[in-house]
Amino acid sequence: MSLGMSMNPAAPPADISSMYEPSVMDESISQDFLQLLPKASLKYEWADGTFAYLSAAKGYKSGGYNIQMSADVMQNRMQYDIMQKFSPQLAVEPSPVKEVMAYKPETSWSYEAGIRSGLFDNRLTAELTFFYMDISDIQLTKFTASGNGRIIANAGKAESYGTELSLHARLADGLTANANYGYTHATFRNYDNGREDFKGKRIPYTPAHTLSLGLQYTKLWHNAAIDQFTASAWCNGAGQIYWTEQNTLSQPFYGLLNLKAGIRKGIVSLNLWGRNLTDTGYSVFYFETSDNAFMQAGRPLQVGAEVVVTF
Known part of the structure; x- marks a missing residue:
């Protein structure tokens, strides 16, 4: 029994560049932008700190x-x-x-109606707003066909409407509370990329609900070991957030609990803090590259301390 093997060096790849003319590109493109942005508002105040308002304004994003x-x-x-x-x-x-x-530039007309009032000797401030936006040539961040990067592209017409509620209360000396809630329904009205019709689909990266709850306490002393003590707790929430025009991927509503406490003496402050104390898992960004899809996870539970010197 015998075995034999021979190896020949591989031939160099054929040079075909001489078989066709070199590609030549000589392109010049330009755009000019000039836009008038009118705004009108009407306000009626019937008591100190209590008023209602209406407004209409044109919005613009340059191309x-x-x-x-x-x-x-x-x-x-x-x-x-x-x-x-x-x-x-x-x-x-x-x-x-x-x-x-x-x-191209993105243009919009936005309309707002709201009321703001101070109650209980202004210990409670409340504001309620309703809004509607009519958007043309909405600008979206999209992935390139090659998957190697992102671009800004126009996506037809869209609309967005919703409401925002804001509350601020002085519960006691040094103790305040805040609550903010927003609802947004943002959809495409007329957007077809030639392969799919996205009419009625939610606009990516626009949360349907946003929520913020906060509690703050501050105590001051004179001629004491410390000058100030502060403590705060707040919860921020957002969702549902769709990542693509197809609305096939989304982040459900999530909330993050954060705490911070600190003392101050003169120009030196010492703070202890914790973020996402419930270690909630959530995504903050979606991207595609080389035919692969990825989710960027949000920050997990974090705790820390800091020393601040203010001059």
């Missing part, structure tokens, strides 16, 4: 360019030129450079 798309644009052009030479029936002409790299 711009996705400079990071330059490499993708050049690569698509080279691929097209090569396919035109060897398989013209499979060549797909790239989209115009302006369509890929530029995005």
Whole structure:
């Protein structure tokens, strides 16, 4: 029985660059923006610290360019030129450079109606607001077709409406409480990317509910070992948050409990704090790269201490 083996050095890859003309791109794009932003409001106050108001205003976000798309644009052009030479029936002409790299301004009209009142000798302040927004050419952050980065793109028309409630109370000397709640229903009215129709879908990264509850206590002393003691507890919540236009991935409502306590003597303060004390698991960001999807987790339970010197 005998075994034999022979090895030959691999031939260098063939150089085909001489078989087609080099790709050449000479593009120039520009945009000019000029916008008038009118605003009108009406306020009626019938008691000290108690009033109602109406307002209407035009909003505007400037257009711009996705400079990071330059490499993708050049690569698509080279691929097209090569396919035109060897398989013209499979060549797909790239989209115009302006369509890929530029995005238009976003405009909106927002309308608000609200009431604010001070109750119980202004120990309790309450404010209730209703709002509606009509948005055109809404700007969204999207992932590139290659999966290597993100861009800003326009996504047709959208609307957003909801309400916000805010309460602030002085419970006792040095003790205050705050409560804030917001509800937002933000959806696409007219958005079709040529493959899918997103009409009625929720706008990504816009929480349907936001909540903030807080309690603060401050005590001052004179000619004592310490000048001030402070303690606070607050809970922040948000959700449901959709991550994509398809509304297939989302973060349910979650809440984070935080505490902080500290003392101060002169210009030196010592604080102890804890964040996300219930160690709640939640996601703060979603992204895609190279055909893979990832969720960025929020910060877990954290505790710490700090010394602050104020000059």
